[in-house]
């Protein structure tokens with residue numbers, strides 16, 4: 001099946017952060033592809049990826065980057081698909097640079113910005129699934145089950161001192 005979600009990242013070094021997005025989509029039965037697409041090192045590829053994604057059947061893009069993280073914003077500038085930005089926890093500034101450069105988009109070009117790091121990647125996948133669930137009932141069912149299982153797992157272990 002063609003991928004519904006495109007997971008792109010500025011560098012191979014971002015994969016550790018973005019992998020939970022891929023794992024979460026797989027668990028929910030959502031098809032996806034993963035690619036390194038850099039706003040700075042491969043700008044032509046970024047333009048091509050973003051401007052052709054819809055025609056290839058992609059419906060949501062998750063874009064993760066660190067430092068001067070222009071990838072999500074530039075991707076959104078070339079497509080009207082929903083773009084979810086994941087700030088990578090950079091070494092120099094602990095991800096604050098990534099967060100601020102992704103979240104502070106000018107009005108008119110939206111990026112849905114998630115938390116710094118792997119929590120943001122997981123939630124980007126859940127949000128992508130929620131967007132797709134409006135059109136694909138099996139994804140809605142998988143999301144409902146994910147929430148039920150999560151709740152039951154917490155309730156099943158009420159005492160933190162007992163493993």
Ligand code: RP5
Nearest residue numbers: 010011013014065066067088
């Ligand atoms: C950004 O620069 C990438 O998103 C990455 O988080 C950061 C560092 O990249 P590498 O030097 O590890 O390739 O473009």
